[in-house]
Amino acid sequence: MEERSRLCSVWLGSETGILKGVSLDRKQAFNFSNTRALSRDQEVRALCWADPAESELLLGCADGTVRTFSTEKGVFTEARSCGDPQEGCFSGLASLRGSAIITCAECGKVRVWREDGSGPVAELDAGSNVCRMRQSPMDPNRVATGGKDNGLKIWDLERPEKPLFTAKNLRDDWLDLRRPHWVRDIGFIQDSDKVVTCTGYHQVHVFDPATPQRRPVLEAEFGEYPLTALALPAGGGAVVVGNTQGDVAVLDLRKGLVRGRLKGAAGGVRALQCHASQPLVASCGLDRFLRVHSLEDRQPLHRVYLKSRLTCLLLASRELQAGQGGGATEGAEPQVKEEEEDEVWDRMEQVEEEEEATKRKPAAGEEEVKKKKKKKGGD
Amino acid sequence: MDITEVPTEKGSKKKKKSMKAKTKVKNMEVKEESSAAENQADPTTAFPPTFSVSEIKNKQRRHLMFMKFKQEKRKQKLQLKKKRRKEREALGDKAPPKEVPKTIENQRVFDETAVDPEDxxxxxxxxxxxxxxxxxxxxxxxxxxxxxxxxxxxxxxxxxxxxxxxxxxxxxxxxxxxxxxxxxxxxxxxxxxxxxxxxxxxxxxxxxxxxxxxxxxxxxxxxxxxxxxxxxxxxxxxxxxxxxxxxxxxxxxxxxxxxxxxxxxxxxxxxxxxxxxxxxxxxxxxxxxxxxxxxxxxxxxxxxxxxxxxxxxxxxxxxxxxxxxxxxxxxxxxxxxxxxxxxxxxxx
Structure with a gap:
C-alpha cells in the first residue's frame, strides 16, 4: 500500500465511499478502501491536503466524519466526527495551520476544529444551502462561502462576527424581476483580492472586494446548463468551468469570452482542478472517468475509467508523473526548438547578406534569379 | 517595294488558310480513324494503370466506360469466388474454416467500461x-x-x-x-x-x-x-x-x-x-x-x-x-x- 500511495499523483473520492489514487505515468489506479466494508454513507464529499508537504489527506464523508489518510503509509490513520449528518453533507473542507481543520456543512455552519478532538473552536453561520466553501490560497484565515439563494460571502476566521465582503444581488432584469443567487463553486484569483464564482444559472461572476462595488465586476455566461465546478489555471487570466452536461470550457477573465472547450466528458462535471505549475486540468464527474486535458492545445492527455461516480478530485502539486516524463520531454523540446530557430535565423542571415550583396550590384533580373537559385541549392 | 510586298503577304495568308483547311480536314480524318480504332478496340479495352474513368470528359462515353469497368470487376470477383469454391471442394474436409465476415459489431472498439461480473x-x-x-x-x-x-x-x-x-x-x-x-x-x-x-x-x-x-x-x-x-x-x-x-x-x-x-x-x-x-x-x-x-x-x-x-x-x-x-x-x-x-x- 505504501508503494502504491506514494506513486499516486491524482486522488479522487467516489460516491461509493472509495478513495482512489491514480498514477498517470504507470497508468494505474488503486482503491484505498476496504472493498468489503463499503457503504454509501461514507461517500466522499470533500478532499483536501492536511499539510503543505502533502503527506496526509483529509476526506469529508457524507456521514459527518473527517478521515485522515496518510499518503506515506497508504492507510487511514484517524477518523473524527465533525458535525451531524442531519446538518447536511460537507460542502467544503480545508486545513488551517497544520493541525486545525475548517469544515463547512450544507446548513451553513463553518467550524474550526483543533487537533484534540473536543468541540469546535470557532463557529460562524454563513446562511442556509451552502454549496461550496473555499479557502484562500494566499491567506489561510480567509474563506469564501456561497450557495443557493445565498450570495458570496468572504469571511476572516479571526473575526467570525461579520463577513469581510458580502455580494449584492444582481440588478433586476429588464422586467424588474429579481435575479436569484446560486453560487455553485468559488475560486480565489491569485495575486489579487478578486474572487470568481460560477452559478447554477450558467453565469460566471468576478467579484472584487477591494472596490466599493458589491456587484460583480465581470459577468459572463457559458452554455445553458448549471455550472457545477470551476478551476483557475496557474497562469491566471482564465477560468475553467464545467456544467451538468459535461461541457468544459476555458473562459477568458478579461472579457468573459470562451477561449476554447475541453472535449470528452459525457456526464456532469463534479470537480475540476488545475495543476499548480503545469498547464494541465483534471476533471471528474458522473460519467466515472478521470480526464486530464492540456490547457495549451486543449487536447485530452489521459482518460481513466474508475468504476464509480466521482465526486471530488485532488491533484498533487509536485509534477504529475505523466507530467514528469512529459515535463522532461517538454523541457527538452523547447531547447530543440530554440536550436531549430537558431538554424533558421542563421540561414536567414546568410540569405539577407547575399541579398544585400545582389542589391549592391546593379544586375539584371535573370541573374538575380539565378543567384537565388544557387543559394537555395547551396542551402 | 510596298506594292510588291502586299501581294506576297496576301499570298502567304491564302496559303496559310489553305494549309489550315487542309490540316483541319486531316485532323477530322484522324479523329474518325481514331474513333473507329477505338470502336474496334472497345471489347478488349485495357486501361493504363493510372487511368481513371472520371477523367473522361464526354458524359455518355464516361458512362459507357464506367459500366464496362464495373462489369469487368464483377466478372473477376465471380471468377475468384468460383476458384475458391472449387479449391474448397477439392480439399474436402481439410478445407480451412471459413472466415468470419467483418461487421462493425465484431470490429467493435475496446470499451474499458465493459462490466466484469466478478468486479x-x-x-x-x-x-x-x-x-x-x-x-x-x-x-x-x-x-x-x-x-x-x-x-x-x-x-x-x-x-x-x-x-x-x-x-x-x-x-x-x-x-x-x-x-x-x-x-x-x-x-x-x-x-x-x-x-x-x-x-x-x-x-x-x-x-x-x-x-x-x-x-x-x-x-x-x-x-x-x-x-x-x-x-x-x-x-x-x-x-x-x-x-x-x-x-x-x-x-x-x-x-x-x-x-x-x-x-x-x-x-x-x-x-x-x-x-x-x-x-x-x-x-x-x-x-x-x-x-x-x-x-x-x-x-x-x-x-x-x-x-x-x-x-x-x-x-x-x-x-x-x-x-x-x-x-x-x-x-x-x-x-x-x-x-x-x-x-x-x-x-x-
Whole structure:
C-alpha cells in the first residue's frame, strides 16, 4: 500500500465511499478502501491536503466524519466526527495551520476544529444551502462561502462576527424581476483580492472586494446548463468551468469570452482542478472517468475509467508523473526548438547578406534569379 | 517595294488558310480513324494503370466506360469466388474454416467500461443503486403512462398497447400538467415508474422513462413504431400474465444501468403459463423492443408469434434524479459528432 500511495499523483473520492489514487505515468489506479466494508454513507464529499508537504489527506464523508489518510503509509490513520449528518453533507473542507481543520456543512455552519478532538473552536453561520466553501490560497484565515439563494460571502476566521465582503444581488432584469443567487463553486484569483464564482444559472461572476462595488465586476455566461465546478489555471487570466452536461470550457477573465472547450466528458462535471505549475486540468464527474486535458492545445492527455461516480478530485502539486516524463520531454523540446530557430535565423542571415550583396550590384533580373537559385541549392 | 510586298503577304495568308483547311480536314480524318480504332478496340479495352474513368470528359462515353469497368470487376470477383469454391471442394474436409465476415459489431472498439461480473466495486455500486429495492424484492413495479399534451392518433393506441404489455400500468391523460408537479403525486401513490410518450406530427417520437422515487431518468428517441394493427401475422391479444423479460447485449456500465431500468419495469416473477416474452435487444446502441408468444411444438421446435407493439429506442441522455431537464445532473448525454464520430464505438 505504501508503494502504491506514494506513486499516486491524482486522488479522487467516489460516491461509493472509495478513495482512489491514480498514477498517470504507470497508468494505474488503486482503491484505498476496504472493498468489503463499503457503504454509501461514507461517500466522499470533500478532499483536501492536511499539510503543505502533502503527506496526509483529509476526506469529508457524507456521514459527518473527517478521515485522515496518510499518503506515506497508504492507510487511514484517524477518523473524527465533525458535525451531524442531519446538518447536511460537507460542502467544503480545508486545513488551517497544520493541525486545525475548517469544515463547512450544507446548513451553513463553518467550524474550526483543533487537533484534540473536543468541540469546535470557532463557529460562524454563513446562511442556509451552502454549496461550496473555499479557502484562500494566499491567506489561510480567509474563506469564501456561497450557495443557493445565498450570495458570496468572504469571511476572516479571526473575526467570525461579520463577513469581510458580502455580494449584492444582481440588478433586476429588464422586467424588474429579481435575479436569484446560486453560487455553485468559488475560486480565489491569485495575486489579487478578486474572487470568481460560477452559478447554477450558467453565469460566471468576478467579484472584487477591494472596490466599493458589491456587484460583480465581470459577468459572463457559458452554455445553458448549471455550472457545477470551476478551476483557475496557474497562469491566471482564465477560468475553467464545467456544467451538468459535461461541457468544459476555458473562459477568458478579461472579457468573459470562451477561449476554447475541453472535449470528452459525457456526464456532469463534479470537480475540476488545475495543476499548480503545469498547464494541465483534471476533471471528474458522473460519467466515472478521470480526464486530464492540456490547457495549451486543449487536447485530452489521459482518460481513466474508475468504476464509480466521482465526486471530488485532488491533484498533487509536485509534477504529475505523466507530467514528469512529459515535463522532461517538454523541457527538452523547447531547447530543440530554440536550436531549430537558431538554424533558421542563421540561414536567414546568410540569405539577407547575399541579398544585400545582389542589391549592391546593379544586375539584371535573370541573374538575380539565378543567384537565388544557387543559394537555395547551396542551402 | 510596298506594292510588291502586299501581294506576297496576301499570298502567304491564302496559303496559310489553305494549309489550315487542309490540316483541319486531316485532323477530322484522324479523329474518325481514331474513333473507329477505338470502336474496334472497345471489347478488349485495357486501361493504363493510372487511368481513371472520371477523367473522361464526354458524359455518355464516361458512362459507357464506367459500366464496362464495373462489369469487368464483377466478372473477376465471380471468377475468384468460383476458384475458391472449387479449391474448397477439392480439399474436402481439410478445407480451412471459413472466415468470419467483418461487421462493425465484431470490429467493435475496446470499451474499458465493459462490466466484469466478478468486479466487487461494480457489484457494490449496482447493489446499492436506486433499483436495489426492486431487485431485492422490496417493491413491486407500478407504472404510470402518460403522453404529451393532446395526444392524437397512433400515440393514444400505442400507450394503450404498452399498458397491455407492462403489468400494473395505468394510462392517464396528461391534462396539461407539468411533469415536475406530477412526480410528487406519483411518489405519494406508490408509483415506481413514470413513462411519458412524446409525439410530433401524430407520430410518437420520444420516451421519457423516470424511475421513482429518486431517479434515474432516461430520455429515448422512439422510431419505427408499429402498433398491433400494423403487424402482419400477429397473434391474438396478449393475456394479463406477467411476461418474461429478455435483455440482450447490455454490456457496458451505462448499458447495465439501462438494462436494469428496463428490467425493473416488469414484475420479478414471470407467469410462465402465459408464454409471453418481452425482448429488449440492443444492437449498435439501438434498442429493439418486441413482444412475443412462444409455443413448444415438439422437443426441438419452438414457434413464436408476435403480439406487438414493436418499436425502436435510442438513448439520448441518462439523468441522475427524477425528471429535471434544466437543473438536473446528467450521468450521460449523447453528444453527436463527438461520440458517434467512430462508427465502431458503442455506448451501450
Amino acid at each position: 466487487e466495486e461494480v457489484a457494490f455500486d449496482e447493489g446499492t443503486d436506486e433499483f436495489s429495492a426492486y431487485f431485492n424484492g422490496l417493491t413491486n413495479p407500478k407504472v404510470l403512462i402518460t403522453t404529451s399534451d393532446r395526444p392524437r392518433g397512433r400515440t393514444v393506441r400505442f400507450c394503450e398497447q404498452l399498458a397491455s404489455v407492462i403489468p400494473n400500468a395505468h394510462v392517464y391523460y396528461r391534462r396539461g400538467l407539468a411533469l415536475k408537479r406530477i412526480i410528487p403525486q406519483c411518489v405519494a401513490r406508490d408509483f415506481t415508474y413514470m413513462m411519458v410518450i412524446n409525439q410530433d406530427r401524430l407520430v410518437p417520437n420520444g420516451l421519457v422513462l423516470c424511475h421513482l422515487p429518486d431517479g434515474p431518468t432516461a430520455h429515448f428517441k422512439v422510431s419505427s413504431v408499429r402498433v398491433r394493427k400494423e403487424i402482419k401475422r400477429r397473434g391474438k391479444e396478449p393475456t394479463e400474465h406477467y411476461p418474461e423479460v429478455i435483455l440482450n447485449n447490455f454490456t457496458t456500465r451505462l448499458g447495465h444501468s439501462i438494462g436494469r431500468l428496463f428490467a425493473a419495469l416488469f414484475p420479478q416473477n414471470p407467469q410462465f403459463v402465459g408464454r409471453q416474452v418481452a425482448t429488449f435487444h440492443n444492437q449498435r446502441d439501438f434498442i429493439f423492443f418486441r413482444f412475443h408468444r412462444y409455443i413448444f411444438k415438439n422437443e426441438k421446435k419452438v414457434g413464436i408469434q408476435e403480439l406487438g407493439p414493436r418499436f425502436t429506442l435510442k438513448l439520448r441522455s441518462l439523468q441522475k434524479g427524477t425528471f429535471d431537464s434544466k437543473y438536473g445532473e446528467y450521468e450521460w448525454v449523447l453528444k453527436r459528432h463527438e461520440m458517434d464520430a467512430c462508427r465502431r464505438k458503442f455506448q451501450l
